[in-house]
Amino acid sequence: MKRRRFLHRIGSILAVLGVTEAEWLTLGNRYYQALAQPSSRKLALLIGINQYPQIPALSGCLMDVELQRELLIHRFGFQGSDILTLTEEQASREFIEAAFLDHLGKQAKPDDVVVFHFSGYGSRVKLETSPDRMQNALVTANVSQKSQDDKIVNYILEETLLLLLRSLPTDRVTAVLDTSYYAPSSVLGLKTRALQESVEAKLAADELDLLKQLKTQKLPSTPVVLAATSNPKQSAREGLFSGFSAGLFTYALTQYLWEFTPATTIQVALSHVENSLSKLGSKQQPALLSNQKNSLAQDVENFSPNLSPTKGEALNSPPSLVGKGAGGLGFPDDVKSQLLPDNTIGAEGAVSAIEEDGKTVHLWLAGLPPQVLLYYGVNSRFTLATTEQLVLRSRTGLTAKAQISKIDSTTPLQVGQLVQEAVRVLPRNINLTIALDTGLERIERVDATSAFATFSRVSTVVIGEKPADYLFAKLQQTPSRYGLFSLGGELIPNITGEVGEAVKLTVQRLAPKLSTLLAAKLWRLTENQGSSRLALKATLEIISDTSPSVVMQRETVRTFKTETSIKKSLPTPNSARAKQQLSANSTPIVPIGSRMQYRVENQSDRPVYLILLGLNNNHTAIALHSWKTPQEPNTADTKPLLKEVVIPPGETLTLPQTNAASAWVISEPALFNEQQLILSTAPFSETVAALNTAKYSTAEQSPIGPLLNSLDIAQALLQDLHNASALKTEINGTAADSYILDVNNWASFSFSFQVM
Structure with a gap:
């Protein structure tokens, strides 16, 4: 793209935001100056959108960006100045594409490492050139624009994104898409990242022009594209954790990348990430996105994609569909790791700040298993590479404060040092938490709260207000019946109430199952x-x-x-x-x-x-x-x-x-x-x-x-x-x-x- 056109496109959106072009260039000096740095470099563009105009807000997309950024800096050696983040209103279609072309396209050189991440809504839209089928698209912050005759949507086609990724001059490209495209008719449990498709909507002319231009270019790259779901009808969901919300896929993936280092086959990593998603209440099956739909899962043994360190067991291969063939994003069975961590040993977190001459240490603990984090207690301990131990004194979400157990080392603490778990302290009074669906009437919620209160070690919350383990709700097909669901909306079988049965009777029927579910929570x-x-x-x-x-x-x-x-x-x-x-x-x-x-x-x-x-x-x-x-x-x-x-x-x-x-x-x-x-x-x-x-x-x-x-x-x-x-x-x-x-x-x- 011509420099003049790039500035013109950025200028139009900055005018809407009330930011001058000069101010943007000043803010962006940290990555424009990086052009002078020698190769090989590591570049990233991270997108997260919670707030959309006239659309229900999401909750975890900004945290997804933070999870990815901290992972890339502390685990994979990225410089903060080489990571560009676009969040909320900054993440318009024009701005995303312009930043992609300038931050990634102009700077990346052969053998450089590139990471792209998107968290936000997805949807489906028709193209005038293909009126018989809908196409997947990413929903940007400036969702739509009104014209006299038609509704114009500012979506980025999935196809456009794949072509942009392939246009980069390096093969060491990884993209993570924590979104989905088919919106369910009704949502039970966790929020989903998919908007209902609109048959009347039309793509912006600039988007179609860019797609047409990309299709005429030689596209040398074969990127790894990790998608939150493998089944088109599955929903990418986000959850509420210990004081923060995040995309289930992003959190499970980044946690795995923090803690694990070895790499053998894709099967090992797939089962890890999907195991974690299951424990978080979702049946999502992550996928490796491929253009070549008819040649999947070929020669996958020993596969190890871009975001995986070497040594032993697979670190990052959550995708389950592997394409191979001309024109597709295919990978032979001997693809090796491209993005390697600076330290080959995994960690539960890193030192993020140091206060009081080293007496107080701030930690980022995104490497702890998600189901463990909520109950991670005071006096838990971590070790540093220098063998000192840090004692946990307080924790809020993923951040914690700790102190050195014995100050007898001449080696000063440094920000960025990795920390590994040494001692796990868990409370004995852990309860099973049942969320009450907002679809319940007020009297139904009162009755359910009263009924669950009769069980020891069971507590209730309103869905979305605090972390929970399961969901109590009406059956969507039979609203006069109640049941217990996973947070992803999956009905727990064999314990649903009868038609017209009172809430309290259904809850009483749950008694044996609640004991089992709490037991499973404890051994997890x-x-x-x-x-x-x-x-x-x-x-x-x-x-x-x-x-x-x-x-x-x-x-x-x-x-x-x-x-x-x-x-x-x-x-x-x-x-x-x-x-x-x-x-x-x-x-x-x-x-x-x-x-x-x-x-x-x-x-x-x-x-x-x-x-x-x-x-x-x-x-x-x-x-x-x-x-x-x-x-x-x-x-x-x-x-x-x-x-x-x-x-x-x-x-x-x-x-x-x-x-x-x-x-x-x-x-x-x-x-x-x-x-x-x-x-x-x-x-x-x-x-x-x-x-x-x-x-x-x-x-x-x-x-x-x-x-x-x-x-x-x-x-x-x-x-x-x-x-x-x-x-x-x-x-x-x-x-x-x-x-x-x-x-x-x-x-x-x-x-x-x-x-x-």
Whole structure:
């Protein structure tokens, strides 16, 4: 684009904003001056829009920009002066495109790294050249303009954006689109980022001209474009967290990029990000956007896209659809990482400011798992690369204040230093929070609040006012019935009220399920694959007649094999099966009738003990049961008992230890399974004792089966992990009302898969 035209287009929007061109150029000196810097550079353009004229406001788009900016600076070595952010009214169509062409197009050189991010509404619009179909588009801050005859919309076509990305002179381009395009007829739960399409709307002439111009140019780049959803009808949602709102996809993605470093296959990262989305109440499946719709999921093994550091497990590959072919945004199976972190070790956050001569340290904690952040307590500890420990003194949202535990180092603290979790402090009085839908009448909300108040450890809030775990609302198809929903609007099955049933009766029906859901919330708080210091690896496999087929693998990322560790290789995965599964879903698919097992490798120098808990599709609790062999097998009234599962150092154990009589077989479709594999250096004495209080019949002695007293088990589990910590006496006044968990003593992996 000509410089004159660029200034003209910027001038028009600045006039509306009341900002002079000279003022804009002064504000922009920090990135115009960057033109003189040598290559290779890292450039970013981040867009976030909460406030739209005459459209319901979004809540999390500005936080998305902040999440991305802090990640790029502290984790990937971007200079703040090379990151341009356009937010709210600045993010007009003209301004976004002009900034793209000038900030990215003019400055980027071969081998430079470029990141583009958009958070805001998406929609669909018809082109006069293609009146028979709707096209995806990003909704900008100046949504529309009125003309005498037609409604002109200032959208940026998804196609235009893809062509702009491809026009850049570097292949090291990554874009993140936290938006969606199909607006649901009614929204239940979290806000969605999609506007209803308008068949009368027409694109602005300048947008069509730019699209036409781009189509005539040679487009050398093959960018990685990460989309919030893989299914066109899915909605990109945003959630309310601990004092802030954010896009679910952006938060899950950036949290993963903070904490994890290694990179192997796309399947690993996909399952991590989607696991996190599921725990946040959404069934979103992120995707790798492709122009070539008919050639998806080809040769994806060992794929590792631009935003992934090297070493071990995949860091950034949330997309599930991979295109390959002429004209598409396709990638061969040997694509390597392009955007590497400055430090190959992951972190839970970074030092953002220092006060009082180093006595008070401000932290940015975007690397903590989202479900853990809300309950992250005072006296939690972090370590620096210089081995000093920081003790958490207060926290508000993603920001916290901490103090150095012992000021005996000659190395001064510096802004930007990464911090890693050392001790996790969690309160003991954690409740299950139920949000009441605004679609309920006032008397219905009063009755629901009163009914839920009869349960211990259950509290209620109005949806959107405070963070919540689930939603109580009317069934949209049958408004005279009530039910419990995920925050993404998914109905929890088998617990809905009858037609015309009173609110209180429906709530009473929920009692057993509420206990299970609270239990699952508690064991999810143990997740620490990123921060654990135990050297462990766990693989979920399908057993076959030849060799096991790997479904997914988890391993701690901040530990390394020592020379004394026994190195046992895993069986070669069935890559054809993995590719087939990946082609359809980012969550692995397990066929009905499959025989399953976990293979757990203890690479540490200590024995570890194991517990497996989980939820199936109807949110029924399940557990791994390791049965003792009865001393008198012919005695009919012998009570079945469970035993500890222990893995010696350097050994590998398969679970369940299958034989013809006791095998874990997927016998019926459960659609979705979530399982938490938790390991500790100390025995799970209280957990096993609680498991043995349940009344199991001989017929129920399957290796993985129903968990009868899930809340008691979850509380006993946390107490066992607390007992394994050696730091209780050091943290005065905390142990009585908190669980204290030391990363040197436990590891917790999350696995999710579908059954079809």
